[in-house]
Amino acid sequence: MKIFKLLLKNSLRHKLRTFLTILGIAIAVIAFNVLRTVVTAWSVGVEASSANRLITRQAISFIFTLPYAYRDKIAQVQGVEEVTFANWFQGVYIDKNQFFARLAVDPETLFRVYPEYLISEDELATFKKERNSCVIGIDIAKKYDLKIGDVMNIDGDIYPGNWDFVVKGIYHPRDKTTDATQMFFHWTYLDERIKQDMPGRDGEVGWYTIKISDPSKAAAVSEQIDKLFKNSMAETKTETERAFQQGFLQSTSSIITSMNVISFVIIGIIMLVLGNTMIMAARERTREYAVFKTLGFSARHLVGLIMGESLIISAIGGGLGLALTFPIIAAFAEFIPKGWFPIFEIETITIVFSVTAALMIGILASIFPIQKALRTKIVDGFRFVG
Amino acid sequence: MSLIIQIENLSKSYWRDSMEIPVLHNLNLEVERGGFLSLMGPSGSGKTTLLNLIAGIDRPSSGKVIVNDSDISKMGESALAKWRAINIGFVFQFYNLIPVLTAYENVELPLILTKLSRKERKKHVETALSIVGLEDRMHHSPRQLSGGQEQRVAIARAIVADPLILVADEPTGDLDKNSADEILTLMKRLNSEFDKTIIIVTHDPHAARIAKIVHQLDKGELIIK
Numbered sequence: 029m030k031i032f033k034l035l036l037k038n039s040l041r042h043k044l045r046t047f048l049t050i051l052g053i054a055i056a057v058i059a060f061n062v063l064r065t066v067v068t069a070w071s072v073g074v075e076a077s078s079a080n081r082l083i084t085r086q087a088i089s090f091i092f093t094l095p096y097a098y099r100d101k102i103a104q105v106q107g108v109e110e111v112t113f114a115n116w117f118q119g120v121y122i123d124k125n126q127f128f129a130r131l132a133v134d135p136e137t138l139f140r141v142y143p144e145y146l147i148s149e150d151e152l153a154t155f156k157k158e159r160n161s162c163v164i165g166i167d168i169a170k171k172y173d174l175k176i177g178d179v180m181n182i183d184g185d186i187y188p189g190n191w192d193f194v195v196k197g198i199y200h201p202r203d204k205t206t207d208a209t210q211m212f213f214h215w216t217y218l219d220e221r222i223k224q225d226m227p228g229r230d231g232e233v234g235w236y237t238i239k240i241s242d243p244s245k246a247a248a249v250s251e252q253i254d255k256l257f258k259n260s261m262a263e264t265k266t267e268t269e270r271a272f273q274q275g276f277l278q279s280t281s282s283i284i285t286s287m288n289v290i291s292f293v294i295i296g297i298i299m300l301v302l303g304n305t306m307i308m309a310a311r312e313r314t315r316e317y318a319v320f321k322t323l324g325f326s327a328r329h330l331v332g333l334i335m336g337e338s339l340i341i342s343a344i345g346g347g348l349g350l351a352l353t354f355p356i357i358a359a360f361a362e363f364i365p366k367g368w369f370p371i372f373e374i375e376t377i378t379i380v381f382s383v384t385a386a387l388m389i390g391i392l393a394s395i396f397p398i399q400k401a402l403r404t405k406i407v408d409g410f411r412f413v414g
Numbered sequence: 415m416s417l418i419i420q421i422e423n424l425s426k427s428y429w430r431d432s433m434e435i436p437v438l439h440n441l442n443l444e445v446e447r448g449g450f451l452s453l454m455g456p457s458g459s460g461k462t463t464l465l466n467l468i469a470g471i472d473r474p475s476s477g478k479v480i481v482n483d484s485d486i487s488k489m490g491e492s493a494l495a496k497w498r499a500i501n502i503g504f505v506f507q508f509y510n511l512i513p514v515l516t517a518y519e520n521v522e523l524p525l526i527l528t529k530l531s532r533k534e535r536k537k538h539v540e541t542a543l544s545i546v547g548l549e550d551r552m553h554h555s556p557r558q559l560s561g562g563q564e565q566r567v568a569i570a571r572a573i574v575a576d577p578l579i580l581v582a583d584e585p586t587g588d589l590d591k592n593s594a595d596e597i598l599t600l601m602k603r604l605n606s607e608f609d610k611t612i613i614i615v616t617h618d619p620h621a622a623r624i625a626k627i628v629h630q631l632d633k634g635e636l637i638i639k
């Protein structure tokens with residue numbers, strides 16, 4: 029007989045209790061992993077943002093627009109390499125639940141400012157040429173089964189009307205963090221129609237994205253740009269893309285913070301669950317530990333016996349939780365509308381952390397029962413009545 | 415004949431909170447190698463306490479306990495544990511088998527601490543189980559055994575490592591008469607055939623009678639008969 033066999037038999041003594049403890053650990057590990065994945069998915073946008081891009085928007089609020097005429101002025105600022113711009117178009121595609129970014133852009137400059145959107149030269153050339161064409165990210169193409177030549181019909185809301193766009197290009201993400209869930213079409217196509225339908229609202233740009241030659245000069249360039257439009261009808265606020273993203277995150281940051289906190293609270297809870305199980309188990313076995321000691325088993329053996337059992341339970345629970353994490357995260361990724369998160373995948377660090385935590389908890393949960401077992405004198409152990 | 419146990423001026427008190435509970439006072443006792451000693455006495459007179467001190471699972475408050483020429487009251491905790499594994503076999507009133515292990519595995523427990531190979535361990539376990547007449551119940555778990563059978567497994571576990579001394583605290587206390595007789599016969603055989611020195615605590619005069627020497631303990635004092 030090996031000690032390991034005794035460990036297994038011990039942990040199966042109260043099958044229901046062990047099963048519930050394992051289940052508890054598994055659920056906690058899953059919850060931890062899912063929460064961490066949401067948290068990291070959220071902040072991935074910030075990490076993905078480029079340090080050499082600035083965003084110029086209306087100073088008062090993101091929802092107000094800027095004159096198209098700013099474009100040339102911005103382009104003349106020293107340190108500015110390229111200027112592109114976009115309008116948030118939104119609209120309803122298929123139904124209201126299909127959420128992904130639909131933007132009116134400048135085809136000439138967009139892909140130069142965003143080199144992480146990879147598109148073939150042919151497709152880009154066609155896109156530039158055809159007024160009512162659009163380019164979509166590969167994820168969108170896959171999700172809606174869209175191919176080159178297909179028509180996307182969108183019901184405008186911010187810009188009312190019925191809009192048809194012909195898919196003429198599909199871009200691929202360069203990096204894992206690149207958002208491949210957007211749809212781009214010609215800003216001029218939008219602007220011309222607005223000029224007809226809603227004169228006065230034409231010539232408006234949602235925001236400018238500026239590529240700068242030297243990221244270390246970002247602050248100076250930003251200041252320079254904002255100074256240009258000081259005391260005008262539409263003052264601007266320019267900041268790095270990263271700061272912009274962070275600002276966007278700020279509004280949701282309390283949710284993120286609480287998710288972060290909860291994910292660690294969960295770890296604490298698993299520890300209590302397992303600790304409780306181990307304390308009960310060790311208490312029931314007080315007499316048995318006295319027997320082991322009487323037979324000449326040392327402290328080392330008892331530590332092995334108790335910690336081993338605790339580790340078996342936490343390892344099985346952790347393993348089960350981890351195994352179930354993958355399908356559950358995958359299901360989440362399906363369920364969450366495309367475009368909420370550029371990527372929704374469990375990070376290696378999360379896996380490493382949850383597995384380490386499960387094992388650490390296995391060790392920690394056994395410390396108190398071990399102490400108790402070692403401190404109890406043999407004679408007191410025999411006199412112990414549950 | 416040489417002495418295997420010499421107890422000199424042994425005193426033992428327990429402490430509950432700050433209250434001293436004196437149990438044994440200046441007790442002297444000698445046991446010869448191969449002896450069979452029975453300890454009797456009223457409840458609370460200190461029989462279990464004395465037995466535990468002899469077996470090295472408890473510490474005297476003062477005095478000497480010399481077993482097989484070593485003074486065990488001076489040994490450190492882990493040295494004492496090793497010493498117990500080699501020298502002492504225990505039999506308890508409530509058997510104290512590990513419920514999740516089979517009879518075989520329970521008997522094998524003390525051998526896990528030795529350097530014996532698997533095969534040698536198997537031989538020892540089977541011998542011990544055949545001495546107590548339970549070789550056919552090897553793979554039963556304690557729950558599948560009767561009280562008498564459980565106690566015999568416990569005796570097999572006590573003798574498997576071939577200790578010098580066997581201590582038994584009311585080994586028949588929880589058994590019916592037939593089972594008790596079986597256990598006592600077994601003890602007697604272990605003493606006469608295998609030369610084990612045996613110390614048995616009992617309330618049962620019949621059980622005491624099979625011993626060569628009977629000591630009476632009363633309020634922590636020995637009355638030697």
Ligand SMILES: Nc1ncnc2c1ncn2[C@@H]1O[C@H](COP(=O)(O)OP(=O)(O)OP(=O)(O)O)[C@@H](O)[C@H]1O
Pocket residue numbers: 407408411428429430435437455456457458459460461462463464
């Ligand atoms: N570990 C202990 N802690 C405190 N008091 C103890 C302890 N062990 C024994 N005692 C006390 O010491 C006295 C003697 O106990 P002991 O168990 O040796 O008696 P005993 O002769 O074996 O009695 P019984 O026949 O009932 O088993 C009792 O008053 C008991 O309450």
Ligand SMILES: [Mg+2]
Pocket residue numbers: 461462463583
């Ligand atoms: Mg007693």
